[in-house]
Amino acid sequence: MAQYLYAEGTATEIQTAAKHFEQVFEEDGFAIANFEIDEDAGLWALSLYPQEEQISDAYSKALSELSALSLSIPLKVEELGDVDWVTKSLEGLVPVEAGRFIIHGSHDRGLDTMGKIAVQINAGQAFGTGHHGTTAGCLKVLSEELRGFHPMRILDLGTGSAVLAIALAKCLKQEIVATDIDPVSIETAKENIDINEVKPFVKTAVAAGFSHPIFKEKGPFDLVVANILAGPLCKMAPQLAQHTAIGGRVILSGLLPHQRATVLAAYRLQGLHLLRTVEEDGWLVLVLERW
Structure with missing residues (x-):
C-alpha cells in the first residue's frame, strides 16, 4: 500500500x-x-x-x-x-473563474457560466484542474494575450489534463497541439477533450522533449504555452526557442518568484525577450517574444 x-x-x-x-x-x-x-x-x-x-x-x-x-x-x-484521491478530491472543488474562462468538474455540469467559456475538467491522474495558481494564472494571461494577438500555430507543452489546450480550442476554434511526456496524462487529456467536444481541434501526442515528428510537422509555433517546472523549462529553452516562430510568443508558468531570473536568463540566450510578468497566488507567469 x-x-x-x-x-x-x-x-x-x-x-x-x-x-x-x-x-x-x-x-x-x-x-x-x-x-x-x-x-x-x-x-x-x-x-x-x-x-x-x-x-x-x-x-x-x-x-x-x-x-x-x-x-x-x-x-x-x-x-x-x-482510492483515486485525486479524482475524489475534485468532488468538493468549486468552479474557478480565470479570465474569460470558467473551469468546473462533472459535478457542476450545467452551471450558469455567466457568459464565460466553460471547460469541464476531470483531472484523473493528470495535473491541472484550474484551481492551482499556475493554471489559473495561465488562463488569465491567455485571456489577455489573445485580445490583440492572433496565433495560427499553437502548442500546449506538458498539457497534463489538457485544460489549457481545451480552453484555447474553445476560444479560437482552431487546431491546438497538446503534448506530454506521460502517457497517462495524454489518456486523461483525450477524455477531457471528448467531454468538451473539441476533438476536431486538439491534436495530442506522447512526446519527451521535441523529438516527436509532430513538432516538425506542426511548427514552428506562433504561441507556446508551457506550464511545467523551472528545471525542465530551462533545459528545454534551446529546443523550445527553435520551435517558436519569429515574432511568436511563449508563456511559461509553474514558476516561483525566486526562479524568475534563472529562467529568464536561459531564454534570453535563445533570443526570447520578456514582455511582462504576472503573479497569481504566489506563482509567476512569464510572457516572452522571440525576436
Whole structure:
C-alpha cells in the first residue's frame, strides 16, 4: 500500500511549510497539498506524496526542514488506501473563474457560466484542474494575450489534463497541439477533450522533449504555452526557442518568484525577450517574444 507524509497545524504553520516544501522538493516533483480541515478550530493539513522508494529519505529531509523553520508540527507517514484521491478530491472543488474562462468538474455540469467559456475538467491522474495558481494564472494571461494577438500555430507543452489546450480550442476554434511526456496524462487529456467536444481541434501526442515528428510537422509555433517546472523549462529553452516562430510568443508558468531570473536568463540566450510578468497566488507567469 502506498504511503505519504501528513501533518496538521495552524493555517500559518501549514502554509509556511507547504511553500517551503515546494522549493525544497521542486527537483523531485513531489505533489504537495495544503487545505483547511476544521474552520472552527483553525486547523489545516499538509500532505506530501513522494515516490514509494523515496518515502524514507523524504521523511527525514522534511523533518530537517521543519526543524530549520522552527515549526513543531508533527509529521507522520500515513497509508494511502486504494482510492483515486485525486479524482475524489475534485468532488468538493468549486468552479474557478480565470479570465474569460470558467473551469468546473462533472459535478457542476450545467452551471450558469455567466457568459464565460466553460471547460469541464476531470483531472484523473493528470495535473491541472484550474484551481492551482499556475493554471489559473495561465488562463488569465491567455485571456489577455489573445485580445490583440492572433496565433495560427499553437502548442500546449506538458498539457497534463489538457485544460489549457481545451480552453484555447474553445476560444479560437482552431487546431491546438497538446503534448506530454506521460502517457497517462495524454489518456486523461483525450477524455477531457471528448467531454468538451473539441476533438476536431486538439491534436495530442506522447512526446519527451521535441523529438516527436509532430513538432516538425506542426511548427514552428506562433504561441507556446508551457506550464511545467523551472528545471525542465530551462533545459528545454534551446529546443523550445527553435520551435517558436519569429515574432511568436511563449508563456511559461509553474514558476516561483525566486526562479524568475534563472529562467529568464536561459531564454534570453535563445533570443526570447520578456514582455511582462504576472503573479497569481504566489506563482509567476512569464510572457516572452522571440525576436
